Amino acid sequence: MPLPFLTADRAFEAADDVALPFEDHDRWRRPYRPGPWRVGVAALWLLLASYVLFAAVIIALTGTSAEGGVVFGVALVVIAASLRLLRMGVWVSARGLRQVGFFVTRTVPWNRVAAVRTVQQPVRWLGLPRTVQGQALTLVRREGSAQDVLPLLTTHGADFLARPSAFDRAADSLEAWADEYRQG
Template sequence: MPLPFLTADRDLDGDAPDPAPLPYDERDHWRRPYRPGPWRVGAAAVFLLLASFVLLSALIIGLAGAPVGAVVCLAVALVLIGFALRLLRAGVWVSAAGLRQVRLVRTTTLPWSAVTSVRTVQQPVRWLGLPRTVQGQALMIGAPEDGEPRLLFTDHGGDFLTRAGAFNRAADTVAAWAAEHRG
């Protein structure tokens, strides 16, 4: 018995109907113009693994008869899970409403009308967010309320380290959103 869902050539004869069109791409929903990088995903996975060990210790401590210790371990595990999820969510998001920069602790949203320029510059950038700086590229936006350009992301950050093509595509995508929605 053939399993057509396992084969890549199931529609080679061409008599299959055209697939349904994709639903309308909602421009009002916030979306990240790039995929999270392997460094960001790997760090979040490590924190989730650590949280699983803390949850296991909470279970063992709770079964041993120390409910206060189990509650403390459960609280630590929930903080670790929240940190890992926020780490995955961090980055630049775009929609028709504007540009949103999500960081670990703070989120900043700018309407497109407040973005005066989007450009890629060569400058010293932080390597994986650490204090060490290296020469790299950064995507900067100009906003009239601060007067100075604001850094969005760099090619040595957790999303783009060793992925120069992904950095260029993300920078082009953000610039295209800005050009389309700035009025």
């Protein structure tokens, strides 16, 4: 069974004849693999959740079942947060482009996309307030105001930190999706 957060089934090859190497273009998919920072943090959260689940069993056996249930609920919240962390990123389909955040998901149909391009600009380091100089893949909407420029991916995000070639492949893939579907 394929895991939904590992949707880049194979590496994007520049020599391929097909810019969009997927058969089913109507299915939402992330055209790149999650980065090691994202996967590592999610793995640590799942490890923490296993300890909390073990504590819930011990508390339920030695204390009251209500206290064990509360700790079990905390473990479920940690598991849900780690799975949401793995789902974060940019997803594409024939219907549009979807940016999945931890709390908010934005979907932009292709007919509202003016451009998807790579720009040199200050970017956040691992999503923290500190900014460094890097590249960002931005989405420009057709409305045209300065607030409609959204950074989709950055070279210093959790998926591409210290992996510039992976960022370039992901940016090329997203630009290919945009070029294919913006025109109709």
